[in-house]
Amino acid sequence: MLSTKAFSAGRQLARAASSARVGAVRSKHTVPDLDYDYDELEPVISAKIMRLHHDKHHAAYVANLNATEEKLRNAEAAHDLAAQVALQPALRFNAGGHVNHTIFWKNLIGEKNGGGQLHACALKTAIEQKYGSLETLSAQVNAKTAAIMGSGWGWLTFNPATASLDVITTANQDMAAAVGHVPLLGVDAWEHAYYLDYNNVKADYFKNIWRVVNWKDVAQRYDAAVAKHRAA
Template sequence: MLGFRSVSAARQLGRVAGRSLGAVRSKHTVPELDYDYDELEPVISAKIMQLHHDKHHATYVAGLNAAEEKLLAAQAANDVAAQVALQPALRFNGGGHVNHTIFWKNLIGEKNGGGQLHACALKEAIEQTFGSLEKLSALVNAKTAAIQGSGWGWLTFDPAKGGLDVITTANQDMAAAVGHVPLLGVDAWEHAYYLDYNNVKAEYFKNIWRVVNWKDVAQRYDAAVAKHRAA
Protein backbone atom coordinates (compact mmCIF):
# COMPACT_ATOMS: atom_id res chain seq x y z
CA MET A 1 0.00 0.00 0.00
CA LEU A 2 1.28 3.46 -0.80
CA GLY A 3 -0.04 5.46 2.13
CA PHE A 4 3.40 6.28 3.58
CA ARG A 5 2.09 7.24 7.03
CA SER A 6 3.45 4.80 9.56
CA VAL A 7 6.51 3.32 7.83
CA SER A 8 8.91 4.43 5.15
CA ALA A 9 7.77 4.68 1.55
CA ALA A 10 10.52 2.34 0.45
CA ARG A 11 9.45 -0.49 2.74
CA GLN A 12 5.75 -0.09 1.92
CA LEU A 13 6.47 -0.20 -1.80
CA GLY A 14 8.73 -3.18 -1.24
CA ARG A 15 5.90 -5.14 0.36
CA VAL A 16 3.54 -4.34 -2.50
CA ALA A 17 6.12 -5.37 -5.07
CA GLY A 18 6.76 -8.60 -3.19
CA ARG A 19 10.23 -7.84 -1.87
CA SER A 20 11.85 -5.66 0.79
CA LEU A 21 14.18 -2.75 0.24
CA GLY A 22 17.45 -2.40 2.13
CA ALA A 23 20.56 -0.31 1.92
CA VAL A 24 21.56 -2.41 -1.09
CA ARG A 25 18.67 -3.24 -3.37
CA SER A 26 18.08 -4.73 -6.77
CA LYS A 27 16.44 -2.45 -9.29
CA HIS A 28 12.89 -2.95 -10.48
CA THR A 29 12.63 -4.23 -14.05
CA VAL A 30 9.86 -4.48 -16.64
CA PRO A 31 8.56 -8.07 -16.56
CA GLU A 32 8.60 -10.00 -19.82
CA LEU A 33 5.26 -10.76 -21.43
CA ASP A 34 4.00 -14.34 -21.49
CA TYR A 35 2.89 -13.85 -25.09
CA ASP A 36 3.90 -12.12 -28.31
CA TYR A 37 2.87 -8.53 -28.96
CA ASP A 38 0.34 -9.59 -31.59
CA GLU A 39 -1.40 -12.31 -29.55
CA LEU A 40 -4.12 -9.98 -28.31
CA GLU A 41 -5.12 -8.79 -31.79
CA PRO A 42 -7.60 -7.62 -32.94
CA VAL A 43 -8.62 -6.45 -29.47
CA ILE A 44 -5.27 -4.78 -28.77
CA SER A 45 -2.80 -4.28 -31.59
CA ALA A 46 0.83 -5.35 -31.53
CA LYS A 47 1.85 -1.70 -31.91
CA ILE A 48 0.00 -0.65 -28.78
CA MET A 49 1.34 -3.62 -26.85
CA GLN A 50 4.92 -2.82 -27.81
CA LEU A 51 4.61 0.87 -26.97
CA HIS A 52 2.66 0.22 -23.78
CA HIS A 53 5.02 -2.46 -22.47
CA ASP A 54 8.40 -1.30 -23.77
CA LYS A 55 7.92 2.46 -23.42
CA HIS A 56 5.21 3.37 -20.93
CA HIS A 57 5.84 0.63 -18.39
CA ALA A 58 9.57 1.14 -18.77
CA THR A 59 9.11 4.83 -17.94
CA TYR A 60 7.37 3.97 -14.66
CA VAL A 61 10.13 1.54 -13.77
CA ALA A 62 12.84 4.09 -14.50
CA GLY A 63 11.00 6.71 -12.45
CA LEU A 64 10.53 4.30 -9.57
CA ASN A 65 14.18 3.27 -9.50
CA ALA A 66 15.29 6.90 -9.58
CA ALA A 67 12.89 7.87 -6.79
CA GLU A 68 14.02 4.97 -4.61
CA GLU A 69 17.67 5.87 -5.08
CA LYS A 70 16.90 9.41 -3.95
CA LEU A 71 14.86 8.07 -1.03
CA LEU A 72 17.71 5.91 0.19
CA ALA A 73 20.04 8.89 0.01
CA ALA A 74 17.55 11.04 1.90
CA GLN A 75 17.13 8.36 4.56
CA ALA A 76 20.89 8.04 4.94
CA ALA A 77 21.10 11.81 5.39
CA ASN A 78 18.10 11.81 7.74
CA ASP A 79 16.54 14.40 5.44
CA VAL A 80 12.85 14.16 6.32
CA ALA A 81 11.79 16.98 4.00
CA ALA A 82 13.35 15.23 1.01
CA GLN A 83 11.69 11.96 1.97
CA VAL A 84 8.28 13.65 2.08
CA ALA A 85 8.90 15.39 -1.24
CA LEU A 86 9.58 12.03 -2.91
CA GLN A 87 6.22 10.50 -1.94
CA PRO A 88 4.30 11.60 -5.08
CA ALA A 89 6.95 10.12 -7.39
CA LEU A 90 7.04 6.87 -5.42
CA ARG A 91 3.26 6.61 -5.42
CA PHE A 92 2.85 7.39 -9.12
CA ASN A 93 5.71 5.33 -10.52
CA GLY A 94 5.31 2.53 -7.99
CA GLY A 95 1.63 2.27 -8.81
CA GLY A 96 2.36 2.36 -12.53
CA HIS A 97 4.79 -0.52 -12.16
CA VAL A 98 2.56 -2.66 -9.94
CA ASN A 99 -0.65 -1.98 -11.90
CA HIS A 100 0.90 -2.83 -15.25
CA THR A 101 2.58 -5.96 -13.89
CA ILE A 102 -0.89 -7.20 -12.91
CA PHE A 103 -2.41 -6.02 -16.20
CA TRP A 104 -0.06 -8.05 -18.41
CA LYS A 105 -0.87 -11.22 -16.47
CA ASN A 106 -4.59 -10.46 -16.68
CA LEU A 107 -4.49 -10.76 -20.48
CA ILE A 108 -4.21 -13.67 -22.90
CA GLY A 109 -5.12 -14.21 -26.55
CA GLU A 110 -8.51 -15.62 -27.51
CA LYS A 111 -6.92 -18.66 -29.15
CA ASN A 112 -5.28 -19.50 -25.83
CA GLY A 113 -8.39 -19.18 -23.70
CA GLY A 114 -8.92 -15.45 -23.51
CA GLY A 115 -12.38 -14.49 -22.29
CA GLN A 116 -13.25 -17.98 -21.09
CA LEU A 117 -14.32 -18.30 -17.46
CA HIS A 118 -14.86 -21.94 -16.59
CA ALA A 119 -16.53 -23.36 -13.49
CA CYS A 120 -14.53 -22.34 -10.42
CA ALA A 121 -14.88 -20.54 -7.10
CA LEU A 122 -14.46 -17.17 -8.79
CA LYS A 123 -17.26 -17.87 -11.28
CA GLU A 124 -19.57 -18.80 -8.42
CA ALA A 125 -18.63 -15.65 -6.51
CA ILE A 126 -19.23 -13.47 -9.58
CA GLU A 127 -22.66 -14.96 -10.12
CA GLN A 128 -23.59 -14.62 -6.45
CA THR A 129 -22.35 -11.04 -6.20
CA PHE A 130 -23.21 -9.56 -9.57
CA GLY A 131 -25.68 -12.01 -11.12
CA SER A 132 -23.57 -12.98 -14.11
CA LEU A 133 -20.28 -12.31 -15.87
CA GLU A 134 -22.15 -10.10 -18.33
CA LYS A 135 -23.50 -7.94 -15.51
CA LEU A 136 -20.05 -7.73 -13.95
CA SER A 137 -18.45 -6.58 -17.21
CA ALA A 138 -21.19 -3.99 -17.70
CA LEU A 139 -20.60 -2.62 -14.19
CA VAL A 140 -16.83 -2.48 -14.59
CA ASN A 141 -17.20 -0.80 -17.98
CA ALA A 142 -19.66 1.80 -16.67
CA LYS A 143 -17.52 2.71 -13.66
CA THR A 144 -14.31 2.77 -15.68
CA ALA A 145 -15.85 4.93 -18.41
CA ALA A 146 -16.93 7.43 -15.73
CA ILE A 147 -13.33 8.09 -14.62
CA GLN A 148 -12.51 11.75 -15.14
CA GLY A 149 -9.08 11.74 -16.73
CA SER A 150 -6.85 8.69 -16.46
CA GLY A 151 -7.09 5.74 -14.13
CA TRP A 152 -8.02 2.09 -13.69
CA GLY A 153 -11.12 -0.02 -13.29
CA TRP A 154 -10.76 -2.98 -10.93
CA LEU A 155 -12.45 -6.19 -9.94
CA THR A 156 -11.17 -6.67 -6.42
CA PHE A 157 -11.49 -8.77 -3.30
CA ASP A 158 -12.45 -6.56 -0.39
CA PRO A 159 -11.23 -8.10 2.89
CA ALA A 160 -13.45 -5.72 4.87
CA LYS A 161 -16.57 -7.43 3.56
CA GLY A 162 -15.00 -10.73 2.55
CA GLY A 163 -16.18 -10.61 -1.04
CA LEU A 164 -15.86 -9.16 -4.51
CA ASP A 165 -16.15 -5.50 -5.35
CA VAL A 166 -15.72 -3.15 -8.32
CA ILE A 167 -13.77 0.06 -7.79
CA THR A 168 -11.82 2.62 -9.77
CA THR A 169 -8.54 4.36 -8.97
CA ALA A 170 -7.25 7.63 -10.34
CA ASN A 171 -4.04 7.95 -12.32
CA GLN A 172 -1.70 5.14 -11.18
CA ASP A 173 -3.14 4.72 -7.68
CA MET A 174 -3.32 1.09 -6.63
CA ALA A 175 -6.32 -0.87 -5.39
CA ALA A 176 -4.16 -1.92 -2.45
CA ALA A 177 -3.99 1.72 -1.36
CA VAL A 178 -7.65 1.50 -0.32
CA GLY A 179 -7.30 -1.94 1.25
CA HIS A 180 -8.53 -3.99 -1.71
CA VAL A 181 -6.79 -6.96 -3.33
CA PRO A 182 -6.58 -6.40 -7.11
CA LEU A 183 -7.82 -9.31 -9.20
CA LEU A 184 -8.46 -7.80 -12.63
CA GLY A 185 -7.44 -4.37 -13.85
CA VAL A 186 -8.63 -2.43 -16.88
CA ASP A 187 -6.20 0.31 -17.91
CA ALA A 188 -8.20 3.42 -18.79
CA TRP A 189 -5.23 5.58 -19.79
CA GLU A 190 -5.38 6.76 -23.41
CA HIS A 191 -2.08 5.08 -24.24
CA ALA A 192 -3.78 1.71 -23.62
CA TYR A 193 -6.29 2.10 -26.44
CA TYR A 194 -6.08 5.32 -28.46
CA LEU A 195 -4.08 4.04 -31.44
CA ASP A 196 -6.72 1.34 -31.99
CA TYR A 197 -9.96 2.97 -30.84
CA ASN A 198 -9.27 6.71 -31.05
CA ASN A 199 -11.81 8.45 -28.82
CA VAL A 200 -14.28 5.53 -28.74
CA LYS A 201 -12.98 4.08 -25.50
CA ALA A 202 -16.30 2.34 -24.83
CA GLU A 203 -15.43 -0.13 -27.59
CA TYR A 204 -12.07 -0.82 -25.95
CA PHE A 205 -13.77 -1.50 -22.62
CA LYS A 206 -16.27 -3.80 -24.37
CA ASN A 207 -13.67 -5.74 -26.34
CA ILE A 208 -11.04 -6.22 -23.65
CA TRP A 209 -13.20 -8.89 -21.99
CA ARG A 210 -12.40 -11.10 -24.99
CA VAL A 211 -8.78 -11.32 -23.88
CA VAL A 212 -9.15 -11.55 -20.10
CA ASN A 213 -7.03 -14.34 -18.64
CA TRP A 214 -9.62 -15.69 -16.23
CA LYS A 215 -7.27 -18.42 -15.08
CA ASP A 216 -4.95 -15.75 -13.69
CA VAL A 217 -7.84 -13.79 -12.15
CA ALA A 218 -9.21 -16.95 -10.53
CA GLN A 219 -5.82 -17.77 -9.02
CA ARG A 220 -5.63 -14.27 -7.54
CA TYR A 221 -9.11 -14.70 -6.10
CA ASP A 222 -8.30 -18.07 -4.54
CA ALA A 223 -5.14 -16.64 -2.97
CA ALA A 224 -7.02 -13.63 -1.58
CA VAL A 225 -9.75 -15.79 -0.09
CA ALA A 226 -7.23 -18.18 1.48
CA LYS A 227 -5.32 -15.27 3.05
CA HIS A 228 -8.56 -13.74 4.32
CA ARG A 229 -9.68 -16.99 5.94
CA ALA A 230 -6.27 -17.49 7.56
CA ALA A 231 -6.24 -13.99 9.06
Protein backbone atom coordinates (compact mmCIF):
# COMPACT_ATOMS: atom_id res chain seq x y z
CA MET A 1 0.00 0.00 0.00
CA LEU A 2 1.28 3.46 -0.86
CA SER A 3 2.37 5.75 1.96
CA THR A 4 0.80 9.15 2.56
CA LYS A 5 3.98 10.68 1.11
CA ALA A 6 3.69 8.61 -2.06
CA PHE A 7 0.01 9.45 -2.38
CA SER A 8 0.81 13.16 -2.09
CA ALA A 9 3.55 12.79 -4.69
CA GLY A 10 1.07 11.25 -7.08
CA ARG A 11 -1.25 14.22 -6.75
CA GLN A 12 1.68 16.57 -7.36
CA LEU A 13 2.49 14.68 -10.56
CA ALA A 14 -1.08 15.12 -11.73
CA ARG A 15 -0.86 18.85 -11.14
CA ALA A 16 2.44 18.98 -13.04
CA ALA A 17 0.86 17.19 -15.98
CA SER A 18 -2.08 19.57 -15.85
CA SER A 19 0.25 22.51 -16.42
CA ALA A 20 0.86 21.14 -19.93
CA ARG A 21 -2.77 21.65 -20.96
CA VAL A 22 -4.88 24.73 -21.58
CA GLY A 23 -8.54 25.28 -20.83
CA ALA A 24 -10.97 24.23 -18.15
CA VAL A 25 -9.83 22.21 -15.17
CA ARG A 26 -11.55 19.12 -16.48
CA SER A 27 -10.32 19.49 -20.06
CA LYS A 28 -8.37 16.54 -21.36
CA HIS A 29 -4.63 16.38 -21.88
CA THR A 30 -3.53 16.35 -25.51
CA VAL A 31 -0.34 15.41 -27.34
CA PRO A 32 1.47 18.65 -28.26
CA ASP A 33 2.28 19.28 -31.89
CA LEU A 34 5.92 19.08 -32.92
CA ASP A 35 7.70 22.29 -33.90
CA TYR A 36 9.32 20.47 -36.82
CA ASP A 37 8.62 17.81 -39.43
CA TYR A 38 9.07 14.14 -38.59
CA ASP A 39 12.15 13.88 -40.79
CA GLU A 40 13.92 17.02 -39.54
CA LEU A 41 15.99 15.12 -36.99
CA GLU A 42 17.40 12.67 -39.53
CA PRO A 43 19.84 10.98 -39.68
CA VAL A 44 20.07 11.11 -35.87
CA ILE A 45 16.44 10.08 -35.35
CA SER A 46 14.44 8.75 -38.28
CA ALA A 47 11.02 9.95 -39.33
CA LYS A 48 9.71 6.41 -38.70
CA ILE A 49 10.75 6.56 -35.04
CA MET A 50 9.39 10.07 -34.64
CA ARG A 51 5.97 9.06 -35.96
CA LEU A 52 5.79 6.02 -33.68
CA HIS A 53 7.23 7.80 -30.68
CA HIS A 54 5.10 10.93 -30.93
CA ASP A 55 1.88 9.64 -32.47
CA LYS A 56 1.71 6.25 -30.74
CA HIS A 57 3.80 6.12 -27.56
CA HIS A 58 3.18 9.66 -26.33
CA ALA A 59 -0.44 9.41 -27.38
CA ALA A 60 -0.82 6.26 -25.28
CA TYR A 61 0.48 8.05 -22.17
CA VAL A 62 -1.98 10.87 -22.77
CA ALA A 63 -4.94 8.55 -23.31
CA ASN A 64 -4.11 6.55 -20.20
CA LEU A 65 -3.55 9.70 -18.16
CA ASN A 66 -6.96 11.06 -19.15
CA ALA A 67 -8.61 7.74 -18.30
CA THR A 68 -6.80 7.53 -14.95
CA GLU A 69 -7.75 11.07 -13.99
CA GLU A 70 -11.38 10.34 -14.80
CA LYS A 71 -11.28 7.29 -12.55
CA LEU A 72 -9.60 9.36 -9.85
CA ARG A 73 -12.28 12.06 -10.03
CA ASN A 74 -14.95 9.37 -9.64
CA ALA A 75 -13.10 7.86 -6.68
CA GLU A 76 -12.76 11.27 -5.05
CA ALA A 77 -16.45 12.01 -5.58
CA ALA A 78 -17.28 8.67 -3.95
CA HIS A 79 -14.80 9.36 -1.11
CA ASP A 80 -13.19 6.02 -1.99
CA LEU A 81 -9.70 6.44 -0.53
CA ALA A 82 -8.64 2.89 -1.36
CA ALA A 83 -9.41 3.42 -5.04
CA GLN A 84 -7.59 6.75 -5.00
CA VAL A 85 -4.47 5.13 -3.57
CA ALA A 86 -4.68 2.24 -6.05
CA LEU A 87 -4.69 4.69 -8.97
CA GLN A 88 -1.48 6.47 -7.93
CA PRO A 89 1.00 4.20 -9.80
CA ALA A 90 -0.87 4.65 -13.09
CA LEU A 91 -1.20 8.37 -12.44
CA ARG A 92 2.52 8.70 -11.72
CA PHE A 93 3.56 6.65 -14.74
CA ASN A 94 1.33 8.26 -17.34
CA ALA A 95 1.67 11.82 -16.03
CA GLY A 96 5.42 11.37 -16.14
CA GLY A 97 5.26 9.95 -19.65
CA HIS A 98 3.28 12.97 -20.83
CA VAL A 99 5.40 15.61 -19.10
CA ASN A 100 8.76 14.02 -19.94
CA HIS A 101 7.94 13.69 -23.62
CA THR A 102 6.52 17.21 -23.81
CA ILE A 103 9.92 18.47 -22.62
CA PHE A 104 11.78 16.06 -24.90
CA TRP A 105 10.16 17.29 -28.12
CA LYS A 106 11.05 20.89 -27.26
CA ASN A 107 14.62 19.85 -26.43
CA LEU A 108 15.20 18.73 -30.04
CA ILE A 109 15.73 20.53 -33.34
CA GLY A 110 17.29 19.62 -36.68
CA GLU A 111 20.96 20.30 -37.33
CA LYS A 112 20.16 22.62 -40.23
CA ASN A 113 18.10 24.77 -37.85
CA GLY A 114 20.72 25.04 -35.13
CA GLY A 115 20.68 21.61 -33.52
CA GLY A 116 23.72 20.94 -31.38
CA GLN A 117 24.84 24.57 -31.32
CA LEU A 118 25.33 26.15 -27.89
CA HIS A 119 26.17 29.82 -28.25
CA ALA A 120 27.42 32.18 -25.57
CA CYS A 121 24.82 32.45 -22.80
CA ALA A 122 24.41 31.97 -19.05
CA LEU A 123 23.91 28.24 -19.51
CA LYS A 124 27.11 27.85 -21.52
CA THR A 125 29.02 29.69 -18.81
CA ALA A 126 27.48 27.49 -16.10
CA ILE A 127 28.36 24.32 -18.03
CA GLU A 128 31.96 25.38 -18.51
CA GLN A 129 32.31 26.42 -14.87
CA LYS A 130 31.04 23.11 -13.52
CA TYR A 131 32.02 20.57 -16.17
CA GLY A 132 34.82 22.28 -18.05
CA SER A 133 33.24 21.82 -21.46
CA LEU A 134 30.10 20.70 -23.24
CA GLU A 135 31.95 17.57 -24.33
CA THR A 136 32.67 16.63 -20.72
CA LEU A 137 29.06 17.26 -19.76
CA SER A 138 27.70 15.14 -22.62
CA ALA A 139 30.07 12.31 -21.71
CA GLN A 140 28.81 12.36 -18.12
CA VAL A 141 25.15 12.42 -19.17
CA ASN A 142 25.77 9.56 -21.61
CA ALA A 143 27.59 7.44 -19.04
CA LYS A 144 24.88 7.85 -16.41
CA THR A 145 22.07 7.32 -18.90
CA ALA A 146 23.67 4.20 -20.38
CA ALA A 147 23.95 2.76 -16.86
CA ILE A 148 20.15 2.82 -16.33
CA MET A 149 18.95 -0.71 -15.68
CA GLY A 150 15.85 -1.05 -17.80
CA SER A 151 14.03 2.03 -19.04
CA GLY A 152 14.30 5.62 -17.90
CA TRP A 153 15.66 9.08 -18.61
CA GLY A 154 18.94 10.93 -18.36
CA TRP A 155 18.63 14.58 -17.31
CA LEU A 156 20.57 17.80 -17.17
CA THR A 157 18.83 19.70 -14.41
CA PHE A 158 18.99 22.78 -12.26
CA ASN A 159 19.20 21.68 -8.65
CA PRO A 160 17.65 24.32 -6.36
CA ALA A 161 19.31 22.71 -3.32
CA THR A 162 22.76 23.64 -4.66
CA ALA A 163 21.73 26.40 -7.07
CA SER A 164 23.74 24.66 -9.79
CA LEU A 165 23.55 22.27 -12.69
CA ASP A 166 23.26 18.56 -12.03
CA VAL A 167 23.13 15.30 -13.98
CA ILE A 168 20.64 12.71 -12.78
CA THR A 169 18.65 9.77 -14.07
CA THR A 170 15.08 8.72 -13.37
CA ALA A 171 13.56 5.28 -13.76
CA ASN A 172 10.72 4.47 -16.13
CA GLN A 173 8.65 7.67 -16.54
CA ASP A 174 9.53 9.28 -13.21
CA MET A 175 9.99 13.02 -13.51
CA ALA A 176 13.01 15.05 -12.44
CA ALA A 177 10.63 17.38 -10.62
CA ALA A 178 9.58 14.49 -8.37
CA VAL A 179 13.05 14.55 -6.79
CA GLY A 180 13.18 18.34 -6.52
CA HIS A 181 15.11 19.09 -9.71
CA VAL A 182 14.12 21.42 -12.55
CA PRO A 183 14.44 19.52 -15.86
CA LEU A 184 16.41 21.33 -18.54
CA LEU A 185 17.34 18.60 -21.01
CA GLY A 186 16.03 15.05 -21.13
CA VAL A 187 17.44 12.05 -22.98
CA ASP A 188 14.85 9.31 -23.48
CA ALA A 189 16.52 5.97 -22.75
CA TRP A 190 13.50 3.80 -23.52
CA GLU A 191 14.10 1.35 -26.37
CA HIS A 192 11.26 2.80 -28.42
CA ALA A 193 13.27 6.04 -28.67
CA TYR A 194 16.14 4.47 -30.60
CA TYR A 195 15.82 0.75 -31.38
CA LEU A 196 14.54 0.99 -34.96
CA ASP A 197 17.57 3.11 -35.87
CA TYR A 198 20.31 1.81 -33.60
CA ASN A 199 19.17 -1.70 -32.66
CA ASN A 200 21.04 -2.73 -29.51
CA VAL A 201 23.84 -0.14 -29.88
CA LYS A 202 22.23 2.49 -27.68
CA ALA A 203 25.61 4.11 -27.02
CA ASP A 204 25.54 5.45 -30.59
CA TYR A 205 22.10 6.95 -30.00
CA PHE A 206 23.30 8.68 -26.83
CA LYS A 207 26.33 10.00 -28.70
CA ASN A 208 24.42 11.26 -31.73
CA ILE A 209 21.47 12.86 -29.99
CA TRP A 210 23.67 15.81 -28.97
CA ARG A 211 23.71 16.79 -32.64
CA VAL A 212 20.00 17.67 -32.46
CA VAL A 213 19.78 19.26 -29.02
CA ASN A 214 17.87 22.54 -29.10
CA TRP A 215 20.20 24.49 -26.82
CA LYS A 216 18.10 27.63 -27.20
CA ASP A 217 15.23 25.83 -25.47
CA VAL A 218 17.52 24.35 -22.80
CA ALA A 219 19.07 27.78 -22.12
CA GLN A 220 15.64 29.35 -21.72
CA ARG A 221 14.69 26.68 -19.20
CA TYR A 222 17.91 27.35 -17.30
CA ASP A 223 17.32 31.12 -17.23
CA ALA A 224 13.76 30.60 -15.96
CA ALA A 225 14.92 28.17 -13.26
CA VAL A 226 17.63 30.53 -12.02
CA ALA A 227 15.26 33.50 -12.00
CA LYS A 228 12.64 31.56 -10.02
CA HIS A 229 15.28 30.39 -7.55
CA ARG A 230 16.58 33.91 -6.97
CA ALA A 231 13.05 35.23 -6.47
CA ALA A 232 12.19 32.58 -3.89
